[in-house]
Amino acid sequence: MLSKKHVVLLSLLAAASAAAADDGYILRQNERTLEQIEAAYAQMPPLCYSPSANRWDRLGRTRERLAKGGLLRIVMLGDSIVNDTSRSAWDLVLMQRHPNCRIEKVTSVRGSTGCWWYKGPGRVQKFVLDHDPDLVIIGGISQRDDLASIRDVIGQIRDKSSPDILLMSGAFGSVDPFDQPQWRRIIDPHCFSDYRKGLEGLAGKLNAGFLDMEAHWAIYIRNSGRELDWFKRDPIHANERGEQILGRILANYLSLDPVVPAACDKESDPLVLAKLERFQDWKFGFMVHWGIYSQWGCIESWPLVEVDTWGRPDDLKAWTDRDKNFGRFSRDYVALNRTFDPQHFDSHAWAQAAKGAGMRYTVFTSKHHDGFCMFDTKQTTYRTTDPSCPFHASPKADFVKEITDAFRSEGFGIGVYYSKSDWHHPGYWAPEWPHRDRNVNYDIKEHPDKWATFVDFTHGVIEELMSGYGPVDILWLDGGQVRPPSQDIDMPRLAAMARQHQPGLIVVDRTVGGRYENYLTPEQQVPDKPLPYVWETCMTMGDQWSYKADDRYKSTRQLIHLLVNIVAKGGNFLLNVGPDPDGRLPEPALVRMKEIGEWMAVNGSALYGTRPTPPYKIGNACLTKKGDTIFATVLATDGQQTPPKEITLPGIREVRAIQMLGTRTPVTWLVRDAGLVLQIPEAIRTSPPCGHAWSFELTGATFADDERPTAMERRENARSIAIN
Template sequence: MNTSTTHLAAAFVLSVLLLLAPLPAWSADSDGDSIDDDLLKQRLEWFQDLKFGFMMHWGIYSQWGCIESWPLVEVDKWARPDDLPAWVQRGKDIERFKKDYFALNKTFNPRKFDPAKWVSAARSAGMKYVVFTTKHHDGFSLFDTRQTDFRITAADCPFHTNPRANVVREVFTAFRKAGFPIGAYFSKSDWHSPYYWDPSAPARTRNPNYDTLKEPEKWGKFVKFVHGQIEELVTGYGPIDILWLDGGQVRPPKQDIRMDELAAMARQHQPNLIIVDRTVGGKYENYRTPEQQVPPKPLPYVWESCLTMGDQWSYKPDDKYKSTHRLIHLLVEVVSKGGNLILNVGPDPDGQLPPTALERMREIGEWLKVNGEAIFATRAVAPYRDGKVAFTRKGKTVCAIYLADEGESLPRSISFAGPAPKAGSKVRLLGFEPALKWRGDSGKTVVEVPPEARAKQPCLHAFVVTFEAEGL
């Protein structure tokens, strides 16, 4: 994933235009597809019910506290800031930096890695599914692949003797046992593979450093390598719900990974698999994944905003984490527009989640214990938002979510234009048992909040009133 704030800002307008563009039309029965149209629709409905997921970017890069993989790309200078110790210590020499980066597997030894603690943290946050990096663009595999020695279970990695060395298996098993659907992040690009970045020539961009159309045999070896790794994941690591493919530049015509064959193979082993071929479009991008942003308005297809809790996807010492208030408001904003939110935290080099991130996760979970009814298994309802009030719905029930300012208490009344309570409908404040009084006033609904509710408010950051709506 791409983590530069300035880089993302520069691309923001283009990203929004791409997000709002219609998906290419396709039929699930077209040649090469491998999942029944009705089954895919059911799976995507199921996915949309989950709403809130947990993502972790973790790998050898965590030892340097640098951005994951991207500093290896010579032209992507944004990924090597002048305050990055590993860059400065190597005299800002890109070849020396790359050589030492690709040797980080020999010092990666996360002795405190315990996936049960990660599960506990995700549960405490109220998260409902997980997506974990099996391999990022740098090519280091966190599973026991037979396709390369650049893996955590290889003899030159000190962690290989640990009983939990096959990290992906440990993570998937622990989360699955706790009832979490499993998502496998996998980078299609691989900058360690000699069939992607040929070591006989300089590699300066994120793309292959040779003409793949003129050297089809070499590219064919890379395709075989990628298919082999994905087949290992879908056959040896239990049920997988989402195959989350990154590296969107790997697409036809010059980087044809043969997605028809890859998807058919993967779904032969995992028939219910949702495939996310990020940014490529077409029938294998089953849902879209706006990165580090929330779309300005609801989108006409299934989507998931992938956001970092801190400034970057990977672990960074003294990272600046978003406040609990901001994170809850982001969750509400995404869900009220019809999307899912997957929130990323990067474990540290020892395999532990940072204390500040754990605190944020617990606090989000406390809010969801009171207000989860307004988030999970909901759908968007127009007008989506009116001032400080966002809306979600579940069947005929509407949740009006009052987004309080930082430090603001539960107000005396909550008013909004939009879905109105049905005549005779009870209006409830989540976390407070008695029904609330309400009235219509000049096209708005005004809900009165009694003193006893304000004296012992049920939560912080955002407050939810629910009612059966007129006309739904």
């Protein structure tokens, strides 16, 4: 039974709703105190949203008021979603961060509406201009609204006044960030609706700010560990926790110094998250370790580290020819730039070979630890384009340009490997002191100026790579010992600079962890089970990363099985090949790449664009998922050249249809206690579409531990209901 107090409250709400239907609200006071909103926010994970610095380009008046202090008048215009944002009392948070600024916020709201209503006669004057705003925030607008009406309202405002304008996208809870297709529509610009793209474009044309609120609340909820409903009071409105998401995002956007807790290590840039989604679609990449070290067939730069004796094995001819004299060996290694002359280098041949193998992205070593730059840097003369290198006069001497252009022309994603450590730079290995291990060889605290020169050098080289070589998808940083606190190169500034040139850039500060290791890179190994984050196994085709004349290569079958296992566990496979000193890919590598490509031509759809699905592997079959389709790729056993007569997939209790990839010959099946049994026809066993592994597309598959009813059970349930 309702109390008298509740009856009065409901009557007031009903009256307010009726008024809103005819006209609209003008709200001048916050419903919640600072203490109340802090209590709600304390229940939640911290917001890790950090806005871009260029947001102020179109909000100069607002920035000036926040910086100098004084009165800042703000009008929020929109529907009930704007009301939810306003109820968060975000302005109190903003004033707490800018104590010299006093904010007067007016929220003009009409439920279930948009700018098409506000453009009506006299409404812009009443709901906006009468309040003399410095900033007008138009939000809660959705696809039901139209861009022409938004343009009309902004035009009416600017006819009589000149406030800053900020457009905000998206209704709260309109998509489920845990649903893969919906998630992609939120974060991937290629999947944005025409309206959402148009709204951002309109903001640019009208010199208005743009906050993609929809993307940022979805990212927060996906990373929060909570279900979407925990933040909603009904299907389209936020509760007090959801209000705090909206409010804190807006407060961070309008803060001169956004508050991002140190504990935040998850990426929140929607462009980066979208790129990571596409990265996970690629599955198979081509890595290249190539440099002056390729002339000696040694283990890249590692022989230069005195204590790392494994880098100078007894079978390394360059080591034994110098009587194992480390000083002589080191001097001659550094001088290898004077003999590097790869006359048979052909970047297009590399790209075509990788494309033929079914690879979708590449990562090339622009500079290894030895400091020799494989491109036309202006930061050092230790480079391929310097006259000291015999290849410098070739039009192909800028290898990064040649390789990125060639691979990009074949549709590849582009990754640039860069070693943060540099054993040639005097700011890392200072010549006045001995250097025995891989680390900086002096005390940075005692010589901060020397370290500063190295940091400036690092930022300068990476800026060249990010600004002079076209679109780059991945900055792959090696040298994990270069990290705070002992070897701090200011990764926040470096990453921000790199992304200013390459929006959405994936930064892989490998082995360091935190915000700038956007995916993990297990080296020469495959995890035992799926990982709860984006990852990539980087592995050599032979025994070592760089060229070795007598290297031992993995077999084609080994490589295919590695690829299938990695993808089933949710990873990508970055397979490395070391070209020879003349610039050619070794023949054993080319043979394997061709054979892998033939297999991928048949089975690629079981890998590209898929995601892992439990139980990942059943029997000898690795599972992947694309939408509602399950792919089972059955790995051949030792000595097996064709599929067996029967293949059992344990745990599958039902399937509607089965198709073997690469053939139109139908496959029959039975469901037994042991699981799903595929019956392979003689025609397939005699002439299979491929070797090494065979992929099957399973439509409507359900597993024994799946509590959902099978199709047969659903039919029986429906029949039972009809009878009753």
